[in-house]
Amino acid sequence: MTGIALMGAGRMARVHAASIAEAGAHVATIYDPVDAAARALAATAGARVCASAAEAMGDSAADAIMIATSSDTHVTLLLEAVRTGKPILCEKPLASSFEEARGFVAEVGEEAARRIFLGFNRRFDRGHASLREAVKAGRIGRLEQLIITSRDPYPPPLEYIPRSGGLFRDMMIHDFDMARSIVGRDIVSVTAHGSSVVDPEIGRLGDVDTASVTMLADDGTIITILNSRRSAFGYDQRIEAFGALGMVLSDNPRQSGFRRFTAEDPGTDAPILEFFMERYGPSYTAEIRSFIACASEGREMPVNAVDGLMAIWLAEAATISLKEGRTVRLTRPEDGF
Ligand SMILES: NC(=O)c1ccc[n+]([C@@H]2O[C@H](COP(=O)([O-])OP(=O)(O)OC[C@H]3O[C@@H](n4cnc5c(N)ncnc54)[C@H](O)[C@@H]3O)[C@@H](O)[C@H]2O)c1
Numbered sequence: 090m091t092g093i094a095l096m097g098a099g100r101m102a103r104v105h106a107a108s109i110a111e112a113g114a115h116v117a118t119i120y121d122p123v124d125a126a127a128r129a130l131a132a133t134a135g136a137r138v139c140a141s142a143a144e145a146m147g148d149s150a151a152d153a154i155m156i157a158t159s160s161d162t163h164v165t166l167l168l169e170a171v172r173t174g175k176p177i178l179c180e181k182p183l184a185s186s187f188e189e190a191r192g193f194v195a196e197v198g199e200e201a202a203r204r205i206f207l208g209f210n211r212r213f214d215r216g217h218a219s220l221r222e223a224v225k226a227g228r229i230g231r232l233e234q235l236i237i238t239s240r241d242p243y244p245p246p247l248e249y250i251p252r253s254g255g256l257f258r259d260m261m262i263h264d265f266d267m268a269r270s271i272v273g274r275d276i277v278s279v280t281a282h283g284s285s286v287v288d289p290e291i292g293r294l295g296d297v298d299t300a301s302v303t304m305l306a307d308d309g310t311i312i313t314i315l316n317s318r319r320s321a322f323g324y325d326q327r328i329e330a331f332g333a334l335g336m337v338l339s340d341n342p343r344q345s346g347f348r349r350f351t352a353e354d355p356g357t358d359a360p361i362l363e364f365f366m367e368r369y370g371p372s373y374t375a376e377i378r379s380f381i382a383c384a385s386e387g388r389e390m391p392v393n394a395v396d397g398l399m400a401i402w403l404a405e406a407a408t409i410s411l412k413e414g415r416t417v418r419l420t421r422p423e424d425g426f
Contacts, residue, residue: 094118094153119136194394205393221271231332239261240325244319284298324364
């Protein structure tokens with residue numbers, strides 16, 4: 090499998106196009122309604138610009154499809170992509186709302202949904218993956234507490250806030266998926282708190298910029314997720330898993346191994362990484378390699394549209410919890426809230 094039909098020519102499409110080339114495949118066709126963006130990316134990737142998504146997906150030079158478009162277009166494009174029968178990778182989130190995601194999985198069926206790769210790239214981060222493997226291998230005994238910290242260096246432009254879907258669906262969605270992948274148990278309750286202490290304007294636009302969510306798994310494991318839209322010292326991404334026999338930590342990588350020791354400053358490390366492109370760059374490439382390998386061998390995708398539905402279900406529960414000031418109890422996505 091070598092030729093990819095790429096939907097979208099924005100920021101993530103450019104990242105994926107570079108990873109596709111690194112993985113030894115190539116972008117065969119591109120579609121983006123912003124023609125200039127499509128042409129610019131096609132020129133660097135050596136791809137053919139198409140006049141519609143259907144044309145790009147249907148081209149015989151494309152054996153697989155990647156959707157890296159704005160979140161509100163994912164389900165429409167996914168339905169079109171499913172009809173081609175080709176392997177699909179779609180960026181997170183699966184849909185722009187829980188109802189839309191649930192409707193999509195119900196329409197295509199769970200088996201087909203498990204064959205769609207969902208872009209939760211952090212699963213492929215080496216530090217986070219090592220932590221997950223250590224927990225699964227029982228290195229810390231029974232997992233009791235999981236703490237995920239995820240803070241952006243600075244907030245997005247204010248005009249992005251109303252169309253982001255809110256912090257839980259837009260930003261914390263990665264952490265919900267990460268929590269599920271590490272804990273491996275059903276989540277039975279979600280309690281959220283949120284405020285807009287970074288920028289009150291974000292609050293006036295109906296969102297929060299600072300949030301914590303506590304979730305209880307069915308075996309008693311407690312998961313805490315902390316998010317902020319601002320961190321004075323860089324992109325703060327850490328996971329701590331605490332168990333009966335000890336603790337494992339996936340810490341912030343540093344920009345370099347440089348450290349300073351002087352009388353005034355008895356030990357300063359190089360700064361942490363600036364934002365997601367630097368921090369998670371290698372994970373995007375690993376994700377694309379995994380997709381291509383699974384698609385070539387006809388395997389089920391290791392992170393898929395069912396995971397996408399579960400993450401957006403937790404995001405919805407957190408949104409309801411914050412709005413209604415209560416703990417939301419969960420059974421199954423089919424049952425709603
Ligand atoms: N995994 C990650 O770490 C990560 C990081 C950032 C963004 N994302 C996700 O990636 C997706 C794209 O985000 P982005 O930052 O690249 O946005 P972007 O705005 O830079 O690019 C989106 C592109 O999609 C195009 N587009 C819109 N409708 C289309 C359609 N029907 N067909 C084809 N193209 C269409 C737009 O014209 C635009 O060029 C979003 O769903 C976002 O949530 C994921």
